Amino acid sequence: MCDEKGCISKDIQKQIKFLINSEIRLKILECLFSSSQTIKSIQTQTNLNLSSISINVNDLEKNGFITIKNDVISLTNNCKLLLINIYNLNDTINLIDDNKDFLNTHIVKNYQFRGLSNLSQLKGCKLIESTTYDVFKTTRIIKDLALSSKSSKTIFPYMHPQLIEMLDYWAENDVDVKLILDEKVSHLFRDAIKEYGSLKGNISVKTISRKIEFALAVTENKMFLGLYKDDGKFDYNAVYISEDLEAINWANDVFREYEYMSEDYEVIK
Known part of the structure; x- marks a missing residue:
């Protein structure tokens, strides 16, 4: 995966792949993008079962994409930046596809x-x-x-x-x-x-x-x-x-x- 300044590192590619390869993770990240949440508030917004949320929250924390303090879950700055670029890429792809x-x-x-x-x-x-x-x-x-x-x-x-x-x-x-x-x-x-x-x-x-x-x-x-x-x-x-x-x-x-x-x-x- 390359851009005009060179190739994107394998580490970044791995991070992006981890984030977008699970619909459940994407729903959790979408909830967290605007504000910090608890597992219960994520469940209320997504209708996902608590077990799936807990497993994926645990995976996200292990990989350094979120932090948990007093049961409140927040995105790390690195994760926010990755998500912004992923959302922008999605918008660009849709724009190009619509106008191809x-x-x-x-x-x-x-x-x-x-x-x-x-x-x-x-x-x-x-x-x-x-x-x-x-x-x-x-x-x-x-x-x-x-x-x-x-x-x-x-x-x-x-x-x-x-x-x-x-x-x-x-x-x-x-x-x-x-x-x-x-x-x-x-x-x-x-x-x-x-x-x-x-x-x-x-x-x-x-x-x-x-x-x-x-x-x-x-x-x-x-x-x-x-x-x-x-x-x-x-x-x-x-x-x-x-x-x-x-x-x-x-x-x-x-x-x-x-x-x-x-x-x-x-x-x-």
Whole structure:
């Protein structure tokens, strides 16, 4: 069992296998994850018989996953950390399985963002796709996101077709806008600003030399993520959106990663 930093030690593999190989142990651990319990309270919550609980509690204590003091059972810190990673892995597997048809036809690379290691945070995202009856559905969603926020942090690999409407809203409502653009899009954006005229507002742009192969925007209460297809073209017809706090935090983390890789902000006027 390996990750990008190397192989997981056999000891860790053994611990994980011990924890997940018993449904009874998993039920006990789930009870203990939120708070310490007695055997009786575990029995009340799980409906397991007392004998099975006692045997498994004893095994968990022997293996250093729990402590018992005055008949109160608590998880060790090591066990809590293992469980958090197991739960995150389960969420990630479910996310990938639910979206495998889409993800298998799109570019998702480790070098794009370290956030791939925290993919479980996107479990609350919803895939929105354009249809033959509403071909501009995703374009409209992105525009609506830009026109309903007090702040916006965006990474764009293309020029949005309704940029002028966005500029009007940002200027009129004094929206705090931070944009990260690749060199080509950055030049196009500046040309559009020249044609637009004097710009009132708080719009800052960073230019990044590397190619951007995804689109991302995060506001105070929403986020969206768009991807390139395997043929190298951006998929304008599908985006992930979410109002879930974990997904918003994930998007903020990705944006910060790209801030560090970009030039200093330039305030656009």
